[in-house]
Amino acid sequence: MKSEVPSKSLEWSNLVLGAAFVCAAYMFGGQPVAAWNAAITGTLMVCCSAVALTRYGAWVEWSNLLLGSWAVVAPFLLGFGSQPVAMWTHVLLGLCVATIAAIQLAAARRPSPRASS
Structure with a gap:
């Protein structure tokens, strides 16, 4: 496993999406x-994205994958699936x-190109 974030821009995107979710x-x-x-x-x-930006680990991405998946199903499990704005916000940001x-x-x-040289 690499100790460096595969793509910092994608990690920043997740951080911004999480902040948008809070807002x-x-x-x-x-x-x-x-x-x-x-x-x-x-x-x-x-929090997971901030941790990944400072000290990357696959567990952080698994956490974000789980959180995103939870956001998709939460409206239906928690009973607010009939509220379109809340439901679609959760589903789209979660996806x-x-x-x-x-x-x-x-x-x-994926193996690093530098590692195989």
């Missing part, structure tokens, strides 16, 4: 379950975070 929590004022879920999940995404984490995991598994 989106304020849009869900009338839906406390959606607001709390967005705030907690987004904060954890930001983006999970996809970026999967790309980072795949990139980390």
Whole structure:
């Protein structure tokens, strides 16, 4: 496993998406379950991405993959799937975070061109 982030720009993207998720929590004022879920999940995404930027480990990407997947299914499991704004915010941001984490995991598994020379 590499100790360096495969793509810092993708990691920054996940950090920004997590922050957007935290900010989106304020849009869900009338839906406390959606607001709390967005705030907690987004904060954890930001923390994982910040850790990955400073000290990369595959566990951080697995955490973001899990958090992104949770964000996708949370509206339906927590009962706010009938609220379109909250539901689509969770699904779209969750898919983006999970996809970026999967790309980072795949990139980390590829051998470095310098290592094979």
